[in-house]
Structures are given as C-alpha cells and as structure tokens.
Amino acid sequence: MTKSEELFQRACKVIPGGVNSPVRAFGSVGQTPRMIASAHGAYMTDEDGNRYLDFVGSWGPMILGHDDPTVREAVIAACADGLSFGAATRREVEMAELICSSVPNVDMVRMVNSGTEAVMSAIRAARGFTGRDKIVKFMGCYHGHSDALLVQAGSGVMTAGIPDSAGVPQGCTKDTLSAVYNDLSSVERLFEEFPDGIAAVIVEPVGANMGVVPPVKGFLQGLRSLCTKYGAVLIFDEVITGFRLGFTGAQGYFGVDADLVTYGKIIGAGMPVGAYGGKREIMERVAPVGPVYQAGTLSGNPVAMAAGLAQLTILKEQPEIYDELNKKGQWFYGSLKQIVEEAGAAVQVNSCGSLGCMFFTAEPVVDYASAKTSDTSRYSEYFSHMLSNGIYLAPSQFEAMFLSAAHTREELADVLELVRSFMRG
Numbered sequence: 001m002t003k004s005e006e007l008f009q010r011a012c013k014v015i016p017g018g019v020n021s022p023v024r025a026f027g028s029v030g031q032t033p034r035m036i037a038s039a040h041g042a043y044m045t046d047e048d049g050n051r052y053l054d055f056v057g058s059w060g061p062m063i064l065g066h067d068d069p070t071v072r073e074a075v076i077a078a079c080a081d082g083l084s085f086g087a088a089t090r091r092e093v094e095m096a097e098l099i100c101s102s103v104p105n106v107d108m109v110r111m112v113n114s115g116t117e118a119v120m121s122a123i124r125a126a127r128g129f130t131g132r133d134k135i136v137k138f139m140g141c142y143h144g145h146s147d148a149l150l151v152q153a154g155s156g157v158m159t160a161g162i163p164d165s166a167g168v169p170q171g172c173t174k175d176t177l178s179a180v181y182n183d184l185s186s187v188e189r190l191f192e193e194f195p196d197g198i199a200a201v202i203v204e205p206v207g208a209n210m211g212v213v214p215p216v217k218g219f220l221q222g223l224r225s226l227c228t229k230y231g232a233v234l235i236f237d238e239v240i241t242g243f244r245l246g247f248t249g250a251q252g253y254f255g256v257d258a259d260l261v262t263y264g265k266i267i268g269a270g271m272p273v274g275a276y277g278g279k280r281e282i283m284e285r286v287a288p289v290g291p292v293y294q295a296g297t298l299s300g301n302p303v304a305m306a307a308g309l310a311q312l313t314i315l316k317e318q319p320e321i322y323d324e325l326n327k328k329g330q331w332f333y334g335s336l337k338q339i340v341e342e343a344g345a346a347v348q349v350n351s352c353g354s355l356g357c358m359f360f361t362a363e364p365v366v367d368y369a370s371a372k373t374s375d376t377s378r379y380s381e382y383f384s385h386m387l388s389n390g391i392y393l394a395p396s397q398f399e400a401m402f403l404s405a406a407h408t409r410e411e412l413a414d415v416l417e418l419v420r421s422f423m424r425g
C-alpha cells in the first residue's frame with residue numbers, strides 16, 4: 001500500500017469521504033486521492049515522493065505557480081507580527097485601495113474568508129439594495145455552497161429552485177430562478193415573468209465549474225442590458241476569473257460592467273480569502289454604514305492579506321505575466337484542439353485565456369446540457385493515463401485546467417505529446 005493509500009484509509013475513518021471538500025475526492029475517476037506533501041512552481045509532490053506537473057493549482061489561486069518566494073516571504077513577515085487581531089489593520093486598507101484603484105466599478109470592497117461567503121454576502125447586499133428577493137443563476141454555474149445557491153439544474157428555465165442537497169429547506173431556494181447559460185432569451189423570460197421581483201443576476205463570466213464554457217458573443221453584454229432595463233443588480237462571480245483573465249478580470253477582458261463582483265482563489269494566493277465589492281451606492285448598504293448585516297471574526301486576516309497583497313502586487317506591476325499566460329493558453333489549448341482533430345476524436349476543447357478543458361463529446365459545449373453529454377468514463381481513462389505519466393489534472397470532467405506562470409512551454413509540449421499518444425489509443 002502506498003503512503004497516500006494508507007493516509008486515505010485513515011482519513012476515511014475520521015473525515016467524511018476522507019476529504020475536506022468533495023472536489024478532492026478521486027471517486028469519479030476510480031482512484032484514491034494522492035496526499036500532497038509539498039508543491040513548488042508548477043509541480044506537486046505526494047507523500048510517496050511522486051512528482052506531478054500540476055494543472056489544478058489549488059483550483060486557481062496559484063497563478064504564479066506554487067510557493068512563489070515573494071508571497072512566501074510576505075507571509076513569514078506578517079506571521080512575525082502576530083496572526084490575528086480582530087481589529088482594523090494597514091494591510092486591509094492597502095488591499096482595498098489596490099483593488100478599488102484598478103478594477104472598474106469596484107468603488108468599495110469588503111473582505112471575507114471564502115468565495116462562498118463572498119457570493120452569499122453579495123447577494124444579500126443586492127437584495128438589501130433593491131428590496132427584492134428573487135435571484136437568477138445559470139445552470140452549471142457554481143457559486144459556493146450556501147443554501148440559496150444549491151439548486152437543481154433542470155433542462156430549461158426554472159422559476160423556483162429545488163434544493164440540490166439534502167439539508168437545504170425548500171424555502172431557501174424558492175427565490176432562486178435558473179436560466180440557461182449563453183441563452184439570453186431564457187433570462188428575458190424570467191424578467192418578463194417577474195419584472196419587479198428580481199434583485200440580481202449572478203453569473204460566472206466564463207463558466208468554469210461545468211468544465212470551461214466561455215460566454216458567446218453578446219451574452220454578457222445582454223445580461224448587462226437586461227439588468228439595467230429591469231433595475232436588477234448584475235453580479236459577476238469572478239472567484240475564478242478575477243485576476244486571472246487579466247488584472248481587471250472578466251469585466252476588463254470582455255468590456256462589460258458589473259454592479260457587484262465577487263472574488264476568491266487568486267485574491268488570497270492560497271490563503272482562505274474572498275471579497276465582494278462594487279458600486280458605492282450598493283456597498284454603502286452594508287453594515288456598519290447600512291442595514292445589510294455581514295461580519296467575520298477573521299475577515300481581512302493580516303497573514304492572509306499579506307499573501308494576497310503580495311501576489312496581486314506582482315500581477316499589477318508585471319502585466320506582461322497576463323500577456324504571456326494568455327498567449328501560452330491560446331497556444332496550448334489550440335494545439336490540443338489540433339491534436340484531437342487530427343485523431344478524429346469526439347472531443348471538444350474549450351478555453352479562455354489560461355483556463356481550458358477537454359469534453360469527451362462530439363457536441364459543441366455551450367451550456368450545462370451540452371457539457372453533460374460528455375463521456376465521463378472516457379475522461380476517467382484520460383485522467384488515469386495522464387496521472388500515471390506524472391500529470392495532475394482535476395479528478396472530474398466538470399472542472400477547469402489552470403495554467404500558471406510557472407508552466408513552461410517545454411513542459412506543456414510534453415503534455416501535448418502525452419495527449420496525442422492517448423488519443424491514438
């Protein structure tokens with residue numbers, strides 16, 4: 001038995017499923033999780049000493065690669081000053097100033113501890129601001145595990161959410177309406193049915209939790225127009241896209257204005273950080289200036305802020321990182337596409353910048369229903385082929401690949417060769 005297997009057996013006795021988040025389980029790919037001991041640059045090493053080229057990057061935060069020395073030193077320096085004070089600190093101010101001075105439409109920002117919390121709080125702010133209850137989300141988009149957002153995905157528009165998890169009362173999801181990603185008419189229908197009832201539309205500007213599904217031309221702009229027309233708040237959930245597509249996130253990348261934006265992942269550089277921010281008139285509804293209550297004992301934690309601030313400062317000062325990352329993504333995913341075409345494989349390659357994924361289906365993937373046509377058993381085979389050759393991919397079809405600044409073109413070229421050999425069978 002490997003050390004990973006031994007640890008996993010122990011874990012299963014004391015942690016549900018042996019993991020602290022279901023996405024870490026390897027069940028859907030028929031394996032047991034590798035227990036990761038350390039990570040540097042583009043590589044992770046497990047407890048057995050196996051080394052993997054990592055395409056998960058902690059699900060996004062490690063855009064500079066693992067263990068960036070500047071980030072590490074900033075964390076060590078912050079630790080020496082004490083781990084938490086439960087009081088206002090300089091680094092929180094610097095973090096807020098950095099974001100508000102760089103990102104369009106973010107006049108004010110509030111730090112929280114996870115993406116889930118950021119989204120939950122942004123929705124509360126939007127409801128408090130509009131005095132309306134209903135929210136629109138898209139099937140296949142993930143916005144964290146708060147009750148109101150765990151709704152079942154159906155095959156079409158749904159005007160009242162059905163809980164997608166045990167333990168979520170009906171009452172918590174009845175105001176969550178579901179629309180079809182990349183289908184503006186599905187959103188329009190909901191607005192026509194509830195013209196004065198919808199507080200917010202929340203969207204992943206690039207779908208990255210059903211595999212990668214980029215927005216079709218006009219989709220995000222259309223959401224902007226509909227929200228403006230009906231007086232609803234447009235929330236971009238940029239927990240993945242924020243500071244990844246570019247420093248100004250999807251708003252800047254696609255040139256569409258949001259009213260509220262949520263962050264997580266990259267903003268904490270690997271520490272548990274989330275944030276929500278946006279237009280002043282909405283953010284001034286948040287306590288203690290406004291009536292929308294939201295709080296957090298460890299929010300804006302000084303060590304977490306030090307990590308995030310160090311990473312964001314590097315990204316802001318070296319915009320060429322994004323140019324290179326996005327070019328690398330275009331080349332890598334473009335090459336993947338060529339490989340599957342040459343092999344005549346029933347595979348779709350979707351990508352946006354450094355995010356991408358392969359769907360094992362003959363159908364173009366533009367929304368949740370088409371993503372679901374993917375042959376997940378074929379993905380398992382692909383995953384196992386790659387893992388046994390030292391490539392660590394997401395252990396699920398419905399996740400993204402995350403390229404980082406630390407992945408070299410030489411390493412990526414080797415990965416392409418492995419994919420080619422897999423496609424040839």
Ligand SMILES: *Cc1c(COP(=O)(O)O)cnc(C)c1O
Pocket residue numbers: 113114115116117119142143144145204209237238239240264265274
């Ligand atoms: C990861 C993710 C979240 C939830 O963030 P957590 O930090 O896991 O709570 C929310 N929205 C999107 C788009 C995400 O990818």
